[in-house]
Structure formats: structure tokens, C-alpha cells
Amino acid sequence: MRPGWRLLVGQIGWEWRIFWRIPISAFFTFVFPLMLLVLLNLLFSGSTFGEGTGVAFAQGFTPAIAVFALVTSCYTSLAIGTAISRDEGVLKRAWGTPLPRWAYLGGRIGATVVIGLFSVAVMFVVGVVFYDVVIPWGRVPVIVLLLVVGAACFSALGVAVAGLTPNGQAAPAIANATLLPLAFISGVFFPLSFAPAWLSTIASIFPLRPMVESVSEQFNPAATPVFPWPEIGVMVAWGVLGVLLAARFFTWEPRAGGARRRRGAPEAA
Amino acid sequence: MAVVEVRGLKKSYGDVVALGGINLEVAPGEVVAMLGPNGAGKTTTIEILEGFRTPDAGAVTVLGSEPVAGGRSFRDRIGIVLQSSGIEGALTVEESLTMYSRYYSAPRPPDEVIELVGLGEKRGGRVATLSGGQRRRLDLALGILGAPELLFLDEPTTGFDPVARRHAWELIDQLSKTGTTILLTTHYLEEAQRLADRVVVIDRGVIVAQGDPATLGGRDTARAVIVFRLPEGVSVDGIPNAGSIEVSDRTVTLTTDQPTAALHELTRWALERGRELEGLEVKRPTLEDVYLRLVDRQPDGESVET
Numbered sequence: 121m122r123p124g125w126r127l128l129v130g131q132i133g134w135e136w137r138i139f140w141r142i143p144i145s146a147f148f149t150f151v152f153p154l155m156l157l158v159l160l161n162l163l164f165s166g167s168t169f170g171e172g173t174g175v176a177f178a179q180g181f182t183p184a185i186a187v188f189a190l191v192t193s194c195y196t197s198l199a200i201g202t203a204i205s206r207d208e209g210v211l212k213r214a215w216g217t218p219l220p221r222w223a224y225l226g227g228r229i230g231a232t233v234v235i236g237l238f239s240v241a242v243m244f245v246v247g248v249v250f251y252d253v254v255i256p257w258g259r260v261p262v263i264v265l266l267l268v269v270g271a272a273c274f275s276a277l278g279v280a281v282a283g284l285t286p287n288g289q290a291a292p293a294i295a296n297a298t299l300l301p302l303a304f305i306s307g308v309f310f311p312l313s314f315a316p317a318w319l320s321t322i323a324s325i326f327p328l329r330p331m332v333e334s335v336s337e338q339f340n341p342a343a344t345p346v347f348p349w350p351e352i353g354v355m356v357a358w359g360v361l362g363v364l365l366a367a368r369f370f371t372w373e374p375r376a377g378g379a380r381r382r383r384g385a386p387e388a389a
Numbered sequence: 390m391a392v393v394e395v396r397g398l399k400k401s402y403g404d405v406v407a408l409g410g411i412n413l414e415v416a417p418g419e420v421v422a423m424l425g426p427n428g429a430g431k432t433t434t435i436e437i438l439e440g441f442r443t444p445d446a447g448a449v450t451v452l453g454s455e456p457v458a459g460g461r462s463f464r465d466r467i468g469i470v471l472q473s474s475g476i477e478g479a480l481t482v483e484e485s486l487t488m489y490s491r492y493y494s495a496p497r498p499p500d501e502v503i504e505l506v507g508l509g510e511k512r513g514g515r516v517a518t519l520s521g522g523q524r525r526r527l528d529l530a531l532g533i534l535g536a537p538e539l540l541f542l543d544e545p546t547t548g549f550d551p552v553a554r555r556h557a558w559e560l561i562d563q564l565s566k567t568g569t570t571i572l573l574t575t576h577y578l579e580e581a582q583r584l585a586d587r588v589v590v591i592d593r594g595v596i597v598a599q600g601d602p603a604t605l606g607g608r609d610t611a612r613a614v615i616v617f618r619l620p621e622g623v624s625v626d627g628i629p630n631a632g633s634i635e636v637s638d639r640t641v642t643l644t645t646d647q648p649t650a651a652l653h654e655l656t657r658w659a660l661e662r663g664r665e666l667e668g669l670e671v672k673r674p675t676l677e678d679v680y681l682r683l684v685d686r687q688p689d690g691e692s693v694e695t
Contacts, residue, residue: 121465121494134480134488141479141515208475213531216439216469218461219492373441374475 124220131219131227132234139235145197149239153189156309157182157243161251175341178251180311183336186243187270188308191328193236194229194271196295198278202228203291206282211372221372225279232278233271240267259338259345266338266348270331273355276362277327283370302328307336327358390453392417392539392570393438398447400433407433409594411447415572420565422585422602423574426684430594431574432472435543438572439469452539465494468537470528472544478517482508482527485516486534493535506530507556521548529557533564540564542573546580558583578676588676592684606679613648615655617641618667629654640668 122130139145160181167177202225205211214224247253256263281298285291303309305319306329312320323329330351337345393415400408408430415421423431436442437449440456440463449456454463476485486499503512506526511519519527525548532540542561546554554577561584565571575581581588582602589599603609619625619639628634628641629651635642645651648671659666 121461122491127491130488130491137484138477138479205475205477209471209473210475210477212441212471213469213474213476215441216464216471216474217489217492218464218494218535220461 121218124223127219128223128226128230131223132230135227135231136234139231145201149189149193149197149235150242153185153192153239153243154246156188157185157246157251160185160309175254176252178247178253179339179341180336182243182247182251182253183339184308184332186240186247187267187328187332187335188303189239189243190236190267190271191274191299191331193239194232195274195278195281196299197235198229198232198275199281199285199295200288200291201232202279202282203285204288206372207288207374209374212374215372229275229279233268233275236271237267253339254341256339256341262345262347263335263338266331266335266352269352269355269359270327270335273327273331273359273362276359276366278362279370280362280365283366283368287375299328302326305329306332308332324354327355330354390417391415391450392419392452393572394448394450395434395438396448398434398437398449399445400430400437400442401445406594408437408444411591411594411596413589413596415570417570418565418568420561420571420573420584420586422581422588423572423591424576424578424581424588424680425574425591429591429684431591432543434591435541435572435574439467439541440464465535466538468532468535468540470532470540470542470545472547474528476516476524476527476531478515481513481515482519482530483512485527486530489531490534495536496534497536499534502530502534505533505560507553522550522553525549526553526557529560533560537569539570539572542571544574544576546575546577554580578680582676590680590683597683598679602676605676606674606683608674608676608679611674612644612646613651614672615643615645615648615651615670616672617655617669620659620664620666623662623664627658629658 157178161178164177164181168175202211211224215221244253244255248255278295281295282291285294302323305312305315305323306326307323308328312323315323330348334345334348334351337343337348391414393413395411395413398408398411398413399406411430411434413421413434423434425431433442437444438451438456440451440459443457451459452463452466456463480488482503483499486502490496490499503509506529508523508526508530511523516524516527525546529542529545532542545561546557549557558580561571561573565584571584573584585602587599588602588605590597590605598606600606617640619636619641625634625636625641628643633644635644643651643655652671655666
């Protein structure tokens with residue numbers, strides 16, 4: 121039998137292939153963030169990043185949009201896709217094969233992270249080519265670290281949300297209702313300079329704002345960023361919470377019918 | 390050594406007792422069909438054997454392992470066709486089989502399996518475009534893909550047209566001939582009779598009868614029934630009567646222990662008078678008759694398969 125890690129790598133490949141055949145998920149992960157990038161550039165064209173710095177405004181919000189694209193993939197898409205697959209019985213079928221369950225779930229998570237990072241790359245390529253974004257090459261290792269920690273955090277939360285949704289139909293509502301308001305108060309769509317302090321404080325408790333701000337900060341040529349320990353700390357804490365919730369609530373059996381649910385508690389993962 | 394060994398298996402969901410003490414053995418190469426009404430406990434039993442559910446009490450050994458603890462090597466040796474389970478609709482039939490074949494140590498070639506289940510024409514078609522019956526055939530294909538020693542089939546031919554059903558039966562026969570042990574559930578008594586070496590009737594979480602489908606419930610030794618239409622202008626009193634006789638409308642039902650003699654008398658009587666016995670039939674209790682007697686109860690719309 122193939123070793124588990126090889127099956128995991130293979131699963132990522134298959135999930136990647138499946139992703140590109142479902143236009144709706146490709147739209148939300150690639151087209152929608154690109155639309156945001158283009159629209160924000162139209163709105164703020166000619167503005168600069170801070171008074172008289174001469175740095176293009178896109179330098180400020182391209183990292184925020186990139187982070188949003190990544191989170192859309194490894195939180196929203198992962199939660200919705202996994203909950204629907206569970207209710208269709210895809211997860212149970214996989215469970216019945218010699219594929220280890222960690223390799224199946226790891227394949228789904230790995231694919232959304234790879235796809236999300238690909239979307240990040242697309243945002244930056246568009247930013248560099250069309251909107252004069254400058255990549256701070258010296259800070260790239262820190263940026264990659266932040267993106268990977270953030271992706272891990274939101275993947276854990278995505279699996280937790282899949283476990284917490286009563287059924288696959290409710291998953292899109294729950295995933296979007298948790299992420300979109302957070303995106304508004306976390307500086308994804310517009311800068312938070314005019315937001316009241318209390319709103320800003322609330323946003324900082326959740327993992328999205330620390331992720332957006334720490335990544336954006338790396339792109340600010342005027343700043344001399346310190347290593348973002350506090351932001352990483354918040355993301356890790358939420359990631360741990362996500363893992364705990366997933367371990368408690370994630371199941372491999374369909375939940376579509378109420379009858380099945382009433383009759384018995386589904387087996388824990 | 391038995392492939393499946395179950396002793397005193399019990400399982401409850403809350404207050405509902407799904408299984409009240411099942412004992413079951415399946416020998417290597419045997420084909421066993423589980424029959425029973427919805428909610429009788431068939432699927433619960435099979436899902437415990439597959440390792441999806443944990444029993445409350447009892448000893449369960451499948452291929453020498455405890456199913457829930459069996460792990461990869463156990464799952465490599467079994468094949469599962471669930472009552473319903475999904476499959477990635479965006480993949481083609483061929484891709485699905487290729488993806489799943491990677492999980493097994495010695496899978497059958499996907500091409501061969503596609504031909505075996507008769508999906509050759511749909512090889513390159515997306516799973517989402519398959520009809521219900523085609524999808525069920527893909528379920529079957531994925532079940533046998535790992536060349537399992539033990540194959541679980543939970544209502545394998547539900548939704549099949551008669552041609553596809555015969556085809557599936559031939560395939561199951563073929564697997565059985567090559568030594569695969571098969572445990573199936575079905576609502577089609579014809580299917581059980583056609584495929585199974587042994588049928589096990591489960592009702593309300595207990596086994597109420599089991600045996601060869603040909604002899605279950607004393608079918609083979611039960612009294613025979615001769616049925617025909619009473620010819621015009623003939624009184625029932627004139628008919629030679631070897632057993633008990635009943636007439637309803639113009640249909641005569643003659644029950645006897647000696648059908649050969651009774652039939653001989655009856656046909657001689659008719660020939661001597663130059664009469665034809667319309668609708669003449671000799672019947673033994675069918676598997677369905679025996680089954681219905683065993684699980685005698687009103688159709689229960691409330692009960693749910695667990």
C-alpha cells in the first residue's frame with residue numbers, strides 16, 4: 121500500500137483538479153478578489169499611500185485583498201465544500217476505503233491552501249503589473265510565514281465551521297455571515313483610519329485584522345516593521361480554537377435528513 | 390475460520406433498540422442476504438461490520454479484526470457499497486476509479502472494472518451527468534475496485550431497471566465464483582433467492598429465521614396449492630378432492646400434501662369430460678410468502694433505516 125503522505129499529496133492534486141471544474145468556487149477565489157482590486161483602484165486612483173510619500177495607494181490595499189482571497193479559499197470554500205461533501209456522503213465513502221482520514225481531510229485543506237496562495241500570487245502579479253505595487257523582497261520570508269500561519273488558522277476554523285453547520289445548505293450562509301462583516305471591520309475593503317477605537321479593538325480580537333495588518337505593514341515602505349509576534353499569537357490562538365472545535369464537532373456522516381440525526385448521535389471524527 | 394463472526398451484538402440509539410442481540414457467522418465464499426423491513430436493523434448490522442459504528446455490546450470479528458479498530462489493512466480487504474453515498478460529481482467515471490484505486494494495495498485495473506459494471510460508454514462522462522442507475526453501478530464499481538475478500542452490498546440494485554439488475558446479478562455471481570464472500574441486504578426477495586446461499590431475516594433487531602432460500606420456513610415441504618377456474622356448468626362437488634378445497638367466485642383452490650396424485654386425479658377427471666382447466670397452476674409458498682409470515686405486521690411508514 122502507498123504510504124499515507126503520498127496519498128495526501130495525491131489527494132491535493134485530485135482536489136485541485138476538482139476545484140477548477142466547479143466555476144463558482146473559482147469565481148469567489150479568483151474573480152471576485154480581482155474585481156475588488158480593480159474597483160478599489162478606480163476609486164482611489166491617483167491617491168498615495170500616506171501624505172506625500174509617492175507610494176501608490178495599491179501598495180496598501182493589494183496585500184489586504186490578497187489576504188482576503190486566501191481566507192476565502194481556506195475558510196469559506198473549505199467550510200462550504202466539506203459540509204456539502206459530507207452531506208452527499210463523499211466523506212463517508214472515503215472513510216470506508218484504506219485512505220487514512222487525515223490524508224483525505226489533509227488533501228482538502230492542502231488544496232484550498234495551495235489554491236489560496238495561488239490567488240495571492242495572482243493578486244500581486246496584477247498589482248505589480250498594473251498598479252505599481254512594489255514587492256519588498258527582503259521581507260518576503262516574513263510575509264510567507266504570516267500567510268502560512270493565517271492559512272493554517274483559517275483552515276482549522278473552516279473545518280470547525282463545517283462541523284458546526286447543521287447541514288450543507290446552511291454552510292454558505294454561516295461561512296459568509298462570519299467572514300464578510302469581519303472583512304469590513306478588518307480593513308480589507310477600505311482603510312480603518314476613520315473607524316472608532318472600540319470597533320478597531322473588537323476587530324483586533326478576531327484573526328482577520330491581525331493577518332491583514334501584519335501583511336500590509338510589511339508592504340509599507342515608510343514603516344520599519346518589528347517581527348509581528350502579537351498578530352501571529354492571535355492567529356495561532358484562533359487556530360488552536362478551530363482545531364478543538366473541529367475535533368469536537370466534525371463528523372464524517374451525512375446530516376441531510378433530520379431522521380438520521382434524531383435517531384442517533386453521529387460518530388465523532 | 391469464519392469471515393464474519395458476530396456474537397450477542399447489541400446497539401441502541403438513545404431509547405430505540407436497533408439491535409437486540411444478533412448472532413451471525415459467514416463462511417469464506419458464502420453469499421448471505423439479509424432481509425427485513427425498513428428499520429429492522431440490517432443497515433445498522435452491516436455498518437457495524439464495516440467499522441462505521443461501534444457496538445454497545447457483543448463480539449464482532451471480521452476477517453480476524455475488530456472492524457472499528459481494523460485500520461487501513463482491514464479496509465484494504467473489504468469492499469463497501471453503502472445504501473447511499475456521494476461521489477465527486479466533477480470527476481469523470483474513469484478518473485473516479487483511478488483516484489480510488491490509488492488507496493488499495495492490489496486494485497483491479499479501472500478499465501476492467503468499468504467494463505465489468507457496464508459503464509464503458511460513460512467512461513469519459515462526468516459523474517454528475519450519470520443517471521441514478523448508472524451512479525449505482527459506479528458505486529458497485531468502487532466497491533469491487535480493491536479486489537476485496539469480503540464485499541458488503543447494502544441494497545445494491547435499488548433503482549436498477551430489470552436488465553441492469555440481471556447484469557448486476559451476473560457480476561455478483563462471478564465475484565462469488567472467484568471466492569469473494571458477500572454480505573448483502575435487499576428488499577427484492579427474487580434477488581435474495583437468486584444470489585444467496587443463505588438468507589437471514591431480521592425483524593426488530595433480532596434474527597427471526599435463517600436458512601437456504603429454497604427451504605426457508607419449510608417452503609419445500611409445505612403443502613402445495615392447486616388453483617384453476619371452475620368449468621362452466623360443473624359443481625364443485627364433482628371434483629376429485631385429495632385435500633381441502635375452497636371455491637371463491639369461480640376460482641378453485643385445492644390444498645394437498647400429495648400434489649402429484651391430486652393433479653393426476655384432477656386432470657383425468659377433466660380429460661374424461663373433455664374439459665379444459667383454465668388457469669391451472671401448482672404453487673408452493675414463495676420466499677415472499679414465508680418472509681411476509683415471518684415479519685407479519687402492518688406496513689410501517691414511520692420506521693427509518695438506521
